[in-house]
Amino acid sequence: xxxxAPSYGADALILDLEDSVPIAEKPKARALAREFIGKLxxxxxxxxxVNALQTGMLKDDLEAIVIDGLAxxxxxxxxxxxxxRSVDAMLTELERRRGLPPGAIGxxxxxxxxxGVWFAYEIASASARVRSVMIGTAQxxxxxxxxxxxxxxxxxxVLYARSRVLLAARAASIEHVLxxxxxxxxxxxxxxxCCEAAxxxxxxxxxxxxxxxxxTVNRVFMPTxxxxxxYHRVIEAFDAAVARGSAATxxxxxxxxxxxxxxxxxxxxxxxxxxxxx
Numbered sequence: 001x002x003x004x005a006p007s008y009g010a011d012a013l014i015l016d017l018e019d020s021v022p023i024a025e026k027p028k029a030r031a032l033a034r035e036f037i038g039k040l041x042x043x044x045x046x047x048x049x050v051n052a053l054q055t056g057m058l059k060d061d062l063e064a065i066v067i068d069g070l071a072x073x074x075x076x077x078x079x080x081x082x083x084x085r086s087v088d089a090m091l092t093e094l095e096r097r098r099g100l101p102p103g104a105i106g107x108x109x110x111x112x113x114x115x116g117v118w119f120a121y122e123i124a125s126a127s128a129r130v131r132s133v134m135i136g137t138a139q140x141x142x143x144x145x146x147x148x149x150x151x152x153x154x155x156x157x158v159l160y161a162r163s164r165v166l167l168a169a170r171a172a173s174i175e176h177v178l179x180x181x182x183x184x185x186x187x188x189x190x191x192x193x194c195c196e197a198a199x200x201x202x203x204x205x206x207x208x209x210x211x212x213x214x215x216t217v218n219r220v221f222m223p224t225x226x227x228x229x230x231y232h233r234v235i236e237a238f239d240a241a242v243a244r245g246s247a248a249t250x251x252x253x254x255x256x257x258x259x260x261x262x263x264x265x266x267x268x269x270x271x272x273x274x275x276x277x278x
Contacts, residue, residue: 002015002032002036006043006044008211008214009215009218010208010211010214011045011205012044012045012071013044013045013046013047014047014049014207015032015033015036015037015046015047015048015049016048016049017029017030017033017048017050017051017065018049018050018051018052018076019076026051026057026060026061030061030064030065031064033048033064034064034065034067037065037067037069037070038067038069040069041068042069046069046070046071047070047071047072047073047074047108048061048065048073048074049073049074049076049110050062050065050073050074050075051076052075052076052078052083053075053083053087054077058087058090059090061073062090062091063094066091066094066095066098066105067098068098068100070105071105071106072105072107072108072129072131073087073091073105073106073107073108074107074109074110074134075087075107075108075109076110076112077110077112077113077116077142078109078110078111078112078123079113079115079116079119079123080115080122080123081119081122081123081125082126083123084107084123084126084127085126085127087107087127087129088107088127088129091105091107091129103128105129106129106130106131106132107127107129107130107131108131108132108133108134108178109124109130109132109133109134110136111123111133111134111135111136111143111165112135112136112141112142112143112146112180113136113142113143113146114143114146117135117143117161117164117165118164120164120165120168120169121167121171121172123168124169124171124172124174125171125172130172130174131174131176132174132176132177132178133165133168133169133174133176133177134177134178134179134180134207135158135162135165135178135179135180136180137155137158137162137179137180137194137198138180138181138182139151139182139183141180141181141183143158143161143180147161153187153190153191153193153194153197154193154194154197155194155198162179162198162201162203165177166201166202166203170202176205177202177203177204178203178204178205178207179194179195179198179203179207180206180207181206181207181208181209182194182195182206182208182209182213183209185209185210185212185213188212188216191213191216192220194206195220195221196220199221203221204270205221206221218274221274222271222274223267223268223270223274227267227271228267228268228271230251230252231263231265231267231268232264232268233251234251234256234261234264235264235265235268237250237251237256238256238257238260238261241256
């Protein structure tokens with residue numbers, strides 16, 4: 001599975017040391033993750049989902065995987081800023097010992113409980129290493145177990161939680177806010193509905209657990225050709241208006257001023273970054 005993973009077209013790979021690995025197999029999994037970081041570092045963005053600080057297994061995880069080629073760690077079930085600061089300190093020490101650039105290894109935080117969602121801003125802003133935030137929306141996952149809602153693909157039941165996490169992450173200047181995994185790998189239509197609900201709120205991507213989910217996720221979260229065309233025209237029309245001495249115009253009947261141009265530039269920059277990663 002690890003050997004095949006780079007060929008499927010995902011933007012990044014996350015090697016797992018957490019819930020998919022039995023406790024007795026953790027040492028073997030650490031060694032395997034370290035081996036593949038060395039093998040794949042030249043051509044892939046590599047993260048490792050580590051065991052949470054509170055499990056007592058994180059130190060051994062980091063000792064094994066903090067090597068050249070590791071882009072970051074995904075810390076699951078984050079519930080406090082103090083936890084993220086502790087992970088930051090551990091990474092700082094390992095970078096120093098191993099001659100890696102300070103701050104080279106990022107942190108993705110997984111918010112998978114009521115407490116994690118509630119303290120989303122404090123967690124997201126706890127360290128400059130936090131580069132992405134993911135909300136755990138998977139069916140029958142930790143967040144559902146904690147809150148007790150009835151799951152659906154359109155996600156109305158997690159609208160508040162998704163919105164709170166997105167708002168907190170953006171307030172902490174984090175660009176990459178990700179939706180959680182979709183558990184049913186044989187339900188492409190449900191996956192599409194779930195992705196569209198998250199994208200409408202402002203999410204930039206989604207974790208996947210099977211190669212057959214990648215195409216749908218990429219398609220939904222990539223700005224459409226119509227959006228790209230529209231926002232190019234917004235910028236062109238505004239530039240022309242400014243040249244005439246005005247700071248407002250219309251495109252397709254809609255007002256365009258500085259705020260709309262900022263939105264256009266953001267979408268086009270996002271589209272360009274996605275095109276480069278494909």
